[in-house]
Amino acid sequence: MDSKLEVRKVSKRYNRIKVLQDISLSVMKKQFVSILGPSGCGKSTLFEVISGLQLPDNGEVLIDGKDSRGRTGRVSYMPQKDLLLPWKTILDNAALPLVIKGESWPEARRKAAPYFAPFELDGFERAYPQQLSGGMRQRAALLRTFLFARDILLLDEPFGALDALTRSKMHLWLLDIFQRYGPSVLFITHDIDEAIFLADKLYIFSARPARVVAEIEIELPRPRSQELLTSGEFAALKKEVLQFF
Amino acid sequence: MTKRLPNIVDRIVVPLTLPLLITLLWEVVVRLGQIPPFILPSPIRVLPTMVEVFPDLLPHLRITLLEFAIGFSLALLLAIFIALLMDALPLAKKMVYPLLVVSQTVPIISVAPLFLIWFGYGILPKVLVVILVCFFPIGISLLEGLAAVDAELLKLLKAMGARRFQIYRLVKIPAALPALLAGLKISASYSIMGAIIGEWLGAMQGIGYYMNLAQHAFSVDRVLVAVLVITILSLAVFKIVCLLEKILMPWQTPEAWED
Ligand SMILES: Nc1ncnc2c1ncn2[C@@H]1O[C@H](COP(=O)(O)OP(=O)(O)OP(=O)(O)O)[C@@H](O)[C@H]1O
Ligand SMILES: [Mg+2]
Numbered sequence: 416m417d418s419k420l421e422v423r424k425v426s427k428r429y430n431r432i433k434v435l436q437d438i439s440l441s442v443m444k445k446q447f448v449s450i451l452g453p454s455g456c457g458k459s460t461l462f463e464v465i466s467g468l469q470l471p472d473n474g475e476v477l478i479d480g481k482d483s484r485g486r487t488g489r490v491s492y493m494p495q496k497d498l499l500l501p502w503k504t505i506l507d508n509a510a511l512p513l514v515i516k517g518e519s520w521p522e523a524r525r526k527a528a529p530y531f532a533p534f535e536l537d538g539f540e541r542a543y544p545q546q547l548s549g550g551m552r553q554r555a556a557l558l559r560t561f562l563f564a565r566d567i568l569l570l571d572e573p574f575g576a577l578d579a580l581t582r583s584k585m586h587l588w589l590l591d592i593f594q595r596y597g598p599s600v601l602f603i604t605h606d607i608d609e610a611i612f613l614a615d616k617l618y619i620f621s622a623r624p625a626r627v628v629a630e631i632e633i634e635l636p637r638p639r640s641q642e643l644l645t646s647g648e649f650a651a652l653k654k655e656v657l658q659f660f
Numbered sequence: 661m662t663k664r665l666p667n668i669v670d671r672i673v674v675p676l677t678l679p680l681l682i683t684l685l686w687e688v689v690v691r692l693g694q695i696p697p698f699i700l701p702s703p704i705r706v707l708p709t710m711v712e713v714f715p716d717l718l719p720h721l722r723i724t725l726l727e728f729a730i731g732f733s734l735a736l737l738l739a740i741f742i743a744l745l746m747d748a749l750p751l752a753k754k755m756v757y758p759l760l761v762v763s764q765t766v767p768i769i770s771v772a773p774l775f776l777i778w779f780g781y782g783i784l785p786k787v788l789v790v791i792l793v794c795f796f797p798i799g800i801s802l803l804e805g806l807a808a809v810d811a812e813l814l815k816l817l818k819a820m821g822a823r824r825f826q827i828y829r830l831v832k833i834p835a836a837l838p839a840l841l842a843g844l845k846i847s848a849s850y851s852i853m854g855a856i857i858g859e860w861l862g863a864m865q866g867i868g869y870y871m872n873l874a875q876h877a878f879s880v881d882r883v884l885v886a887v888l889v890i891t892i893l894s895l896a897v898f899k900i901v902c903l904l905e906k907i908l909m910p911w912q913t914p915e916a917w918e919d
Contacts, residue, residue: 468819487818496812514830516821
């Protein structure tokens with residue numbers, strides 16, 4: 416199988432501070448990969464490098480086998496904050512990436528509308544972001560991300576600000592979306608359970624400068640349900656992960 | 661329905677209480693102190709004067725409004741243009757910003773007479789004064805609004821490959837709209853005053869000119885009528901900007917969404 420996204424020995428420093436050190440990782444087609452790392456280690460920086468906002472000092476970023484350093488507009492990137500535009504309705508927020516790509520507003524809205532049901536946002540097309548709950552805002556931001564490019568999604572702690580209950584609902588929902596559309600996902604989190612539960616593969620980063628400390632294959636069967644969280648296999652994986660902290 | 665009544669009380673009765681009390685106090689002071697009307701007429705005397713002189717006032721009102729409308733619109737256009745330019749080009753900002761600040765330290769009272777010498781007694785010098793007082797608050801507010809747009813949001817748009825004009829149209833300008841309107845509110849309350857100052861220094865028409873005449877004739881009640889008209893005009897302009905705010909930014913006052 417070919418890798419969809421490959422990062423090879425990427426290093427990056429901001430002035431004197433070394434943030435990324437020889438990071439190598441790969442995401443296959445239709446694979447869900449989690450990155451687990453301490454706060455401030457450089458995870459968001461890695462996403463900025465992959466999405467083309469920052470150039471790496473060393474190393475390569477390959478997307479579909481092509482060098483993509485410094486090239487924006489190829490992968491979908493969902494930052495830590497939802498960053499919905501408060502002056503636009505949810506429908507227009509979701510349609511925004513299509514407009515940026517050059518489509519007209521009516522055309523973009525027409526294409527975005529059918530996804531409101533699977534993203535559990537139906538009925539809220541004409542609401543403003545302030546009128547939505549935290550979970551819904553995240554789903555709206557995710558829909559916007561998904562509509563930009565559905566083959567590679569970079570998700571930076573998308574559920575970090577949600578309460579535990581909403582968060583576990585969002586996990587099941589995201590797995591459903593993943594199953595249905597089959598994107599390649601790179602998912603940043605602080606949460607060990609979340610990292611294991613969602614992913615096919617897990618990278619553990621060190622504190623700054625970030626290095627890859629471990630790469631763990633997660634061979635839990637799909638589709639997954641919440642019972643998995645209390646299973647023996649899950650506990651064993653968690654134990655394996657915990658030894659790195 | 662239960663909210664209706666308190667709403668009227670809140671929005672009309674409460675703000676009017678203090679002005680009414682002050683007017684009452686004024687009336688009482690004039691009566692008890694037996695102050696002659698040529699020094700300070702009582703409010704009850706000013707009202708009939710208002711009705712009496714209103715037809716004479718109308719042409720002056722027209723001129724003042726014209727000066728305001730031209731000056732305010734030009735100031736708005738100029739401020740938007742300069743602020744966008746300064747935001748887009750850091751070099752322009754470095755060059756123009758100090759000049760803008762300096763322009764505000766020059767007292768209007770000292771330059772307005774010069775406008776008179778250069779441009780005569782027509783409406784042009786008044787329009788210039790209005791532009792001078794309105795441009796700065798609008799321009800600076802907009803500039804700050806543009807600079808304060810969430811950097812993460814700009815990053816997101818860049819990551820999506822958005823071009824510069826798309827970033828301005830889709831994000832920067834709408835995000836700076838509240839700041840622009842805040843600046844508009846400030847300059848709205850200065851704008852009429854700017855026109856009046858211009859007229860007061862030398863004119864052949866306008867409320868400021870009328871006020872000047874009344875003053876020279878020691879007609880205090882007419883001066884007060886002019887003051888009242890100026891106040892009402894300024895308030896009206898301010899209210900129009902507030903209304904504009906509601907129309908332009910419906911998302912600022914959203915209600916709970918009923919699915
Ligand atoms: N544009 C920048 N210029 C200078 N330093 C930066 C910049 N962006 C990030 N840094 C620094 O790089 C380091 C890594 O930041 P980054 O945001 O990548 O961490 P993170 O792993 O995403 O943290 P968190 O888990 O808290 O989101 C931090 O020390 C931060 O201060
Ligand atoms: Mg981060």
